[in-house]
Amino acid sequence: MMSWPFRIIGFLLWYAKEFLLANLAVTADVLRPRRRMKMRPAIVAVPAASRTDSEWTLISSLITLTPGTLTITISREHGILYVHGMFVESRAQLVADIQEMEDRLLNAMRREPGDLTRPTERPVVRPLDEAAPPFAPGAAQHPPTEAGERS
Amino acid sequence: MELIDIVQALGLLFIFLGIGTIIVSAIGLFKLPDLYLRASAVGTSAGLGVASIVLGALLMDFSGLNLLKAVIAIIAQLLTSAVGSMAIARAGYLNNALPAEITHIDELSLTRRSSDRS
Numbered sequence: 001m002m003s004w005p006f007r008i009i010g011f012l013l014w015y016a017k018e019f020l021l022a023n024l025a026v027t028a029d030v031l032r033p034r035r036r037m038k039m040r041p042a043i044v045a046v047p048a049a050s051r052t053d054s055e056w057t058l059i060s061s062l063i064t065l066t067p068g069t070l071t072i073t074i075s076r077e078h079g080i081l082y083v084h085g086m087f088v089e090s091r092a093q094l095v096a097d098i099q100e101m102e103d104r105l106l107n108a109m110r111r112e113p114g115d116l117t118r119p120t121e122r123p124v125v126r127p128l129d130e131a132a133p134p135f136a137p138g139a140a141q142h143p144p145t146e147a148g149e150r151s
Numbered sequence: 152m153e154l155i156d157i158v159q160a161l162g163l164l165f166i167f168l169g170i171g172t173i174i175v176s177a178i179g180l181f182k183l184p185d186l187y188l189r190a191s192a193v194g195t196s197a198g199l200g201v202a203s204i205v206l207g208a209l210l211m212d213f214s215g216l217n218l219l220k221a222v223i224a225i226i227a228q229l230l231t232s233a234v235g236s237m238a239i240a241r242a243g244y245l246n247n248a249l250p251a252e253i254t255h256i257d258e259l260s261l262t263r264r265s266s267d268r269s
Contacts, residue, residue, distance in 0.1 A: 023199045027172065030179035030192055041188055042256035061233040067194040070187055072240045072259060082259045084187045084240065084250075091256055 004111050011108035018101070019066055025087065026067040042088035043072065046081045046098045047118040049106060058109070059102050069098070079118065158210050165207030172200035184251035186243040190236045197232035201225075 002010065029037055050056045060071040060081060068086040075082070085094045099118070107113045172195055179192030202225045209221040250257055 041254045043259045045258040064233040064236050
């Protein structure tokens with residue numbers, strides 16, 4: 001593991017490279033005729049390892065700054081970045097790209113990289129007022145079977 | 152050719168590169184189908200376009216003070232354009248600007264209230 005200042009410089013160089021490549025990709029796709037555009041947009045929930053305010057701010061700004069990816073919102077309590085990607089072949093590919101950037105950022109930001117684990121399963125996020133189940137469990141959840149038992 | 156001429160030519164090259172990037176992203180504004188893709192495409196002009204014009208101007212009129220000004224201008228521009236794009240995208244999603252139909256995954260729609268879902 002390199003010492004801290006070199007990790008920061010390494011991250012900045014890596015990010016500059018990614019930034020230029022993303023610019024080229026987006027520019028090329030805009031100039032392509034509409035029928036041959038490679039665009040496959042998607043909005044994906046990416047589990048994130050950021051903890052502090054500054055880490056959340058920086059990772060979401062850097063994602064948005066890279067053309068072709070855009071942070072729409074974050075959920076701190078679930079540890080999720082909602083990222084809109086322009087060229088997404090599969091969910092796993094965008095998640096891997098974003099998490100690689102986050103790993104490198106956190107390695108550069110933290111003197112000791114420490115805990116980089118993320119929630120592995122995507123938590124179920126629902127609006128607050130729909131969190132409670134619509135009916136009490138067991139009461140009328142399986143009307144067909146109950147009706148069958150009674151008759 | 153003297154060094155100063157080469158630097159001047161390089162400055163002009165960067166400025167025209169920036170202008171080209173901005174023109175392409177303006178074309179993108181017309182061609183792309185929805186708010187989020189457009190916000191992504193404008194990112195190229197707000198980031199690379201403006202940065203390379205500032206860099207070109209710096210090369211054409213180089214001094215220590217101008218270097219400091221250019222670095223501050225580029226960093227401030229990159230940070231504010233990113234925050235602005237996020238604010239626009241978030242406001243759009245909260246106001247039911249639905250993504251275009253070619254969007255093949257939308258995991259954010261799971262968090263919507265069912266009355267808003269379409």
